[in-house]
Amino acid sequence: MMVQMKAFWRGAIGLALAGAAGSAVAQAKGAASAPALPAQVSAALACKPGGACAARIPVKVVVVTMFEIGQDTGDAPGEFQFWRERRKLDVRIPFPQSHHDLYYNPRSQILGMVTGMGSIRSATATLALGLDQRFDLSHAYWLVAGIAGVDPHQATIGSAVWAHYLVDGDLAHEIDAREMPRNWPSGYFPLNAKGPLDKHPQSAEEGEMFALNAGLADWAYGLTKGITLPDSADLAKARAPYTDTPEALAAPRVMTGDNLAAMTFWHGAMMTQWAHDWVDFWTGGKGTFVTSAMEETGTFQSIDYLSRVGRADRNRVMVLRGASNFTMPPPGVSAATNLLKENESYSGMNASLEALYTVGSKVVDTLLADWPRYEKMPPKAPAQ
Numbered sequence: 001m002m003v004q005m006k007a008f009w010r011g012a013i014g015l016a017l018a019g020a021a022g023s024a025v026a027q028a029k030g031a032a033s034a035p036a037l038p039a040q041v042s043a044a045l046a047c048k049p050g051g052a053c054a055a056r057i058p059v060k061v062v063v064v065t066m067f068e069i070g071q072d073t074g075d076a077p078g079e080f081q082f083w084r085e086r087r088k089l090d091v092r093i094p095f096p097q098s099h100h101d102l103y104y105n106p107r108s109q110i111l112g113m114v115t116g117m118g119s120i121r122s123a124t125a126t127l128a129l130g131l132d133q134r135f136d137l138s139h140a141y142w143l144v145a146g147i148a149g150v151d152p153h154q155a156t157i158g159s160a161v162w163a164h165y166l167v168d169g170d171l172a173h174e175i176d177a178r179e180m181p182r183n184w185p186s187g188y189f190p191l192n193a194k195g196p197l198d199k200h201p202q203s204a205e206e207g208e209m210f211a212l213n214a215g216l217a218d219w220a221y222g223l224t225k226g227i228t229l230p231d232s233a234d235l236a237k238a239r240a241p242y243t244d245t246p247e248a249l250a251a252p253r254v255m256t257g258d259n260l261a262a263m264t265f266w267h268g269a270m271m272t273q274w275a276h277d278w279v280d281f282w283t284g285g286k287g288t289f290v291t292s293a294m295e296e297t298g299t300f301q302s303i304d305y306l307s308r309v310g311r312a313d314r315n316r317v318m319v320l321r322g323a324s325n326f327t328m329p330p331p332g333v334s335a336a337t338n339l340l341k342e343n344e345s346y347s348g349m350n351a352s353l354e355a356l357y358t359v360g361s362k363v364v365d366t367l368l369a370d371w372p373r374y375e376k377m378p379p380k381a382p383a384q
Helices: 006-033 039-045 081-086 119-131 214-224 233-239 269-282 296-307 335-344 349-369
Strands: 061-065 091-093 102-105 110-114 141-150 160-162 165-168 172-174 188-190 209-211 254-256 258-261 289-293 317-326
Touching (some): 039 091, 061 349, 081 349, 119 296, 141 349, 160 214, 160 349, 188 269, 209 296, 214 349, 258 269, 317 335
Parallel strands (some): 160 254, 165 258, 258 289
Antiparallel strands (some): 091 102, 141 289, 160 317
């Protein structure tokens, strides 16, 4: 997600610390009263992380989140907390080869992970999980569920957005805009292009763009498009200044739209136009930029590699982003002013976290309810 969380963490740390002690006690009590684990899970947990393991922990769904604030339970929520608490992911699995330990529910066979922010962390965490011999991920579905910036021309904060295309915004040439030719719209352009004015079609052979399983994405959207997402007076107040973008003024909704992932947190009208141009360029006009994030292309690149050796299935990946903030300011506000304001508190943060869980859970529940069917083959939307 294209959100610098350091300032937000400072604002939430008091709540996090306040809940830490109670959370630890609750976890200890839960562990003491937890039922016995299935034999194969117990056997796999006895294996050394990253080492050889004959036993396998069966996984039906991997919920991929990118960050948490403070503790995993009982305090101010980040992307992982609702899944951890509400899905009873109570079995903690040591995962020292990555950013954060894993959590598992042996009854539902849902595995939750926190990759860390940025494509480097998301890629290495995903690859580390896929190569860990303690897990059977051969039929697992991957649900990436995280917050994002959103273009106010396309949607509003609190919305939940299913992606078809994932576009990387980091692989590029760049010169300082103060040194670029006057006819260039930007000093930033694709590696294989002859400048920002070069519109020659490019093949995404280096991870610049990934197309998700369109049938699965359409199925997930069709399943959830009727869900009413939470709205509030606070959300209405936050979107009210966007008087020149009707979509920003509307209530949150479930929708489709494509994702641009880059390690730099960017903001502003000109950068938003760049994002549209970048997504249009790499998808050959098929994609539409809606959400900005930091991790998707790294996550999917690793799943793609894992698919080649039978450790994952790239056709079972879904990306759902909750709109926590706008990618550009409202009329009359400078990009710099709005960026610094958003870094203190993201106006759609809580609503987007609830939307992610509500919408994502509908898909997870549907997959689990008919697992003998979906274990064999991913669902797809009915033909129109």
